[in-house]
Amino acid sequence: MRPVNKGNCLIDQNGHQIIFSHYSDAKGYLIQRLGHYCSYCERSIRASLAVEHIQPQSRQQDLGKTWSNLLLACVNCNSTKKDTDVNSTNIGDYLWPDTDNTYRAMTYYPNGPIHPNPRMPGHLQQKAQNSINLFGLNKTPANNSKATDERWIGRIDVWGIAEESKADLKDNDTPQMRRQIVKTAQANGHFSIWMTVFHDDPDMLSRLIDAFPGTCRNCFDPSNGYMPVKRPGGQC
Numbered sequence: 001m002r003p004v005n006k007g008n009c010l011i012d013q014n015g016h017q018i019i020f021s022h023y024s025d026a027k028g029y030l031i032q033r034l035g036h037y038c039s040y041c042e043r044s045i046r047a048s049l050a051v052e053h054i055q056p057q058s059r060q061q062d063l064g065k066t067w068s069n070l071l072l073a074c075v076n077c078n079s080t081k082k083d084t085d086v087n088s089t090n091i092g093d094y095l096w097p098d099t100d101n102t103y104r105a106m107t108y109y110p111n112g113p114i115h116p117n118p119r120m121p122g123h124l125q126q127k128a129q130n131s132i133n134l135f136g137l138n139k140t141p142a143n144n145s146k147a148t149d150e151r152w153i154g155r156i157d158v159w160g161i162a163e164e165s166k167a168d169l170k171d172n173d174t175p176q177m178r179r180q181i182v183k184t185a186q187a188n189g190h191f192s193i194w195m196t197v198f199h200d201d202p203d204m205l206s207r208l209i210d211a212f213p214g215t216c217r218n219c220f221d222p223s224n225g226y227m228p229v230k231r232p233g234g235q236c
């Protein structure tokens with residue numbers, strides 16, 4: 001799950017915080033800052049990307065239009081979470097892409113699954129698992145009756161494209177090829193898969209971090225090959 005930095009609340013030209021008359025008004029600003037990607041499953045979505053309330057507005061009416069409570073979600077992540085009672089008491093039972101280093105906390109595997117990083121302390125692995133469950137990220141075509149849920153298959157497809165790209169780079173390592181691969185990654189989404197496949201190529205990691213808008217740079221250590229590190233102020 002890509003760690004993101006949404007930036008500060010939006011301010012109008014008079015220096016006042018912009019209050020959205022409707023939460024959907026925030027969508028353009030969120031896309032501008034974070035790109036056309038689901039904040040949870042990382043898919044590239046050009047249509048039907050929705051504004052997602054971290055704490056559901058059905059239970060927290062006053063949070064409905066609050067910038068800090070908003071991210072972007074695809075229909076599958078949104079509908080799996082539904083109105084799960086995430087509130088100020090239990091929000092810390094989960095890891096969140098806008099406050100934690102969720103890339104560090106989760107490990108992606110070639111055949112589709114996402115699991116907590118086994119090198120993390122047990123309580124953080126549990127929180128990572130809670131987030132994976134909250135959005136149903138490990139729903140497979142076999143155990144999911146909704147045929148529209150292609151997140152698992154999408155990860156397998158993108159993993160294959162990333163591996164092919166890495167092989168192409170080995171055969172023809174030029175700046176042009178590197179730029180082309182980054183454009184392919186941007187078009188396909190799934191930041192964490194590209195970062196995992198190119199984990200031993202710091203130059204590619206730096207390019208990928210730059211290419212996906214709003215990626216939290218503080219979550220990666222440039223002096224150590226862009227290895228993920230604890231996010232300042234985050235749980236992990």
Ligand SMILES: [Zn+2]
Pocket residue numbers: 038039040041042043073074075076077078
């Ligand atoms: Zn999603």
